[in-house]
Amino acid sequence: MLTIDRANIAQRGVQAAPSGGTNPVKGLLDFVRTVGAGRIAAMGAVTITLIGFFAFLMLRVTAPQMTPLFTDLSFEDSTAIVKELERQSIPYELRNDSSIVMVPKDRVARLRMGLAEGGLPKGGGVGYEIFDKSDALGTTSFVQNINNLRALEGELARTIRGLDRVQAARVHLVMPERPLFSRDKAEPSASIVLKVRGALEPQQVRAIRHLAASAVNGLKPQRVSIVDEAGHLLADGAGDDPNGVGEVSADERQAAFEKRLREQIEAIVTSVVGPGRARVELTADFDFNRVTQTSDKYDPEGRVVRSSQTREETSASNDGRENQVTVGNEIPGGNQRQAPPPEANAAPRDQSRKSEEIINYEISKTSKTEIIEGGRVNRISVAVLVDGTYGKNDKGEASYQPRSKEEIEQIAALVRTAIGFDQKRGDQVQVVNLRFAETPAAAPISEPNGWLPALQFTKDDIMRAIEMLVMGLLGLVVLLLVVRPLVRRVLAPDERAAALLPASAAGDATAIPAPVPAAPEPEPVKAAPSQTAKMIDIAQVQGQVHAQSVQKVGDLADKNPSETVSIIRQWLSESAAA
Secondary structure (H helix, E strand, O other): OHHHHHHHHHHHHHHHHHHHOOOHHHHHHHHHHHHOHHHHHHHHHHHHHHHHHHHHHHHHHHOOOEEEEEOOOOHHHHHHHHHHHHHOOOOOEEEOOOOEEEEEHHHHHHHHHHHHHOOOOOOOOOOHHHHOOOOOOOOOHHHHHHHHHHHHHHHHHHHHHOOOOEEEEEEEEEOOOOOOOOOOOOOOEEEEEEEEOOOOOHHHHHHHHHHHHHHOOOOOHHHEEEEEOOOOEEEOOOOOOOOOHHHOOHHHHHHHHHHHHHHHHHHHHHHHHOOOOEEEEEEEEEEOOOEEEEEEEEEEEEEEEEEEEEEEEEEEEOOOHHHOOOHHHHOOOHHHHHOOOOOOOOOOOEEEEEEEEEEEEEEEEEEEEEEEOOOEEEEEEEEEEEOOEEEEOOOOOEEEEOOOHHHHHHHHHHHHHHHOOOOOOOOEEEEEEOOOOOOOOOOOOOOOOOOHHHHOOOHHHHHHHHHHHHHHHHHHHHHHHHHHHHHHHHHOOOHHHHHOHHHHHHHHHHHOOOOOOOOOOOOOOOOOOOHHHHHHHHHHHHHHHHHHHHHHHHHHHHHOHHHHHHHHHHHHHHHHHO
């Protein structure tokens, strides 16, 4: 009876203990001590792993789709663009050693327009802005010349990059200085390296040469060398041809001429017979010899007075004495004293007149110098093959119908007119009507209707969907193979604690002030050798429970003596009233 009362006292004491208040910190420490440090660490690791993994998934899924804003940027352009993006708080990514800037796809167009308004990207190199922040007072003439050369090269490179098919350009200029006391002056030269998309046509290469030559004083187009990124020589800058004829080779000129005429003929013929039903081949025979002819032509009928000279001479005499030689005539003044006065009616004895005229004539002369440049067309030969017409016979099958001779002659007349036919030159035009091996009819292209256009995904959309699918599968694998085993291991009861469940229950009653039954039911034994052994085990368990309960009551009485006295008094009053 005493044992039962003690058990009741222990049960009621445990129930009355919470009324006095419990310490939550102590309870938490007891819970941590009960669970164990290993399980707490495992739970923390699982929690941190889950938070990090799902945070990565959320950031990756919600992150905007990035697309290149600019590619092949220089370091200066990349720095300026990144600075502008950071100022606008726009997310970006750098790839390929900062030569590619990635931004959200929905903001590419607006960003490109805004950066273009600010002059970005500049394309690398420096232009005339090098003089904007220069110190003119402390700069030598040598530095000024170098900066001027750098600015000129940078501006030329920027201009060339603006052309179609040119992706990048680099220009090197050589501006030699004339030495003192020297009559000879070295000519400037230039070399240009291009990175192109596809291939440049010959006229585009010539345009770049003339562009560079026109921008540099004294530079000739023949002194400009152009090389592409693969090392192919597009233009030779040796300058061996002073007349510039060698800028385009003979084969290039012939091929360009034949291509132009072929396209003209095809355009005319296909407009008559239909697209895809004519084939044109043209061959032009060129004479690339350069001939200089000089001729002089005289016209004997065309006389012109060059000079005229007329001379007249008259002489007269009276007698022979006037002209006689005497002593008196030789003495000065003697002739005047001795000469008799002239007779009034004396008549001359001799008189003569002489007239002479000289006239020089110039014969008409014509000098002509004719220079015939290379590239004359000696002969043009054209072969045109046209297909017939197709119809349906009585059976509904496709049938071929040849073209009439009148139609073939009309086509030939059109071709002769297009090429400037000259029979004296030996031109030939041949138009033949034959059936083609394959009919030009093509199956019509069916355009998708309805909801099919919505399913036409781009490459970026497909890659985005694949990325999302891979991330989802990865998350599922982590949950099943990593998180689930860790959670099971944390929440699963310890095997040793399961084997000693009654003792653990008693310890929990000591740690946590909760109601404990007077006679807790022991865990059933899985396998017992006999009924007697089973009863003995139950008795042992009940004894341990009673002993721990009595010990608990004693501890509570020592810690709370006043509450223990009040409880005993209450029990005594209840028993007396009963």
